[in-house]
Amino acid sequence: MNLLNTLTKKAPWLNRYATMYIAWVIVFLSFSSASILVVLSNATAVSCAFWRVFLASLMLWSARLLRGGVRGFSALNRATAYSILAGLFLAIHFLLWMESLFLVPVAVSTTVVVTYPLLSVLIDRIVFKENLYPLQIVGLVAGFIGVFLFMQPWVLGAYNSYGVLLSFGGAIAAACYFSLGRSIRRGASLTGYTLPAYTSASVFLLVYALVSGEELINYPLQAYLCFILLALIPMVGGHTLVNYMLRYVKTSVATSIALAEPIGASILAYFILNQQLDLSKVLVMTITLSSIAAVIIQEVRSKSELT
Structure with a gap:
């Protein structure tokens, strides 16, 4: 994230708007690969989730130590406690979503999971007392209809709802997770938030694996390669960049790149996993993604997003 700040300083024309667009492109490319790597690993969902956040934590802690140790970290305070809570939600997010990838096609799973900007708007309304506009209400209803349609046999076929x-x-x-991140990032540095969040997420997942008896270690080399790539590309290159943007934009806007994730993931799934898309799935994907787009467009129109 220092790289983006450095680019802005060295190139005055590269203002914060341009920096955000660069970040969005990187996040899109990173997020699109996540579901494919999970399926290719042939590991359990909890293993993929644990190694993704654990290795990402190691990478960020190593970078932090190389840059001057752990100065700036204080004892447990409100921000750290909220970061740990965010880590719990992150662990739940990965565990549930990654499990779904083994039950439904990548296109369906990624389209449903990226409805979180719709939910972020509701949270922003309740927690941050922000306005909810008519177009957003229509988008919310349409988005939830899309999720409901995905559960119908004529769309899912032989897959499990x-x-x-x-x-x-x-x-x-x-x-x-992202709404908590937005609140925390108003007064905390990027690493001051992500390090406790990612570390606590890995601890929660480790405890879950031990209690449930899930295997975390005995996997072939291909699985560990996928784990490393999951940590490096969609975690450090994806989630960490979104957390960087949360300091400057609303939650739903920072996460708006999610709109493109199902498209990129579906293309990769077609070529790599040989997962086909029929017309019914494309239709419901279009309804769901259009509803998310409507909500985000209204967010952008409501007022200037960058501070």
Whole structure:
């Protein structure tokens, strides 16, 4: 994230708007690969979730130590406590969503899980007392209709509708995670938030794995390669950049790149996993993603987003 700040300082024409667009492109490319890597790992959902956040934590802690140790970190305070709570929601998000990838196609799972900007608008309304506009209400209703349609046999076919519920549960957890992040990032540095959040998420997932008896270690080399890529690309290159943007824009705007994730993931799933898309799935995907777009467009129109 220092790289983006450095680019802005060295190139005056590269203002914060341009920096945000660069970040969005990187996040899109990063997020699109996540579901593919999970499926290719042939590991359990909890293993993919644990290694993703644990290795990402190691990478960020290593970078922090190389830059001057842990100065700036204080004892447990309100921001740290909220960061740990955010880590719990992050762990739940990954666990539910990754499990859904083994029950429904990548296109369906990613489209449902990216409804979290819709839920973020509701949270922003309740917590931050922000306005909810008519277009956003229409978008919310249409988005939830899209999720309901995904559970219908004529759309899912032989797949398990439980996977849709898991993915939607992952969306709820993601909305809570990002909304907490927005609140925390108003007064905390990027690493001051992400380090306790990612570290606590890995601890929560480790405890869950131990209690449930899930295997975390005995996997082939291909699985560990996928774990490393999950930590490096969608976690550090995706989630961490979104957390960077939360300091400057609303939650729903920072997470708006989610709109493109199902498209990128579906294309990759077609070529790599040989997952086909029929007309019914494309239709419901269009309804759901259009509803999210309507909500975000209204957010942008309501007022200037960058501070």
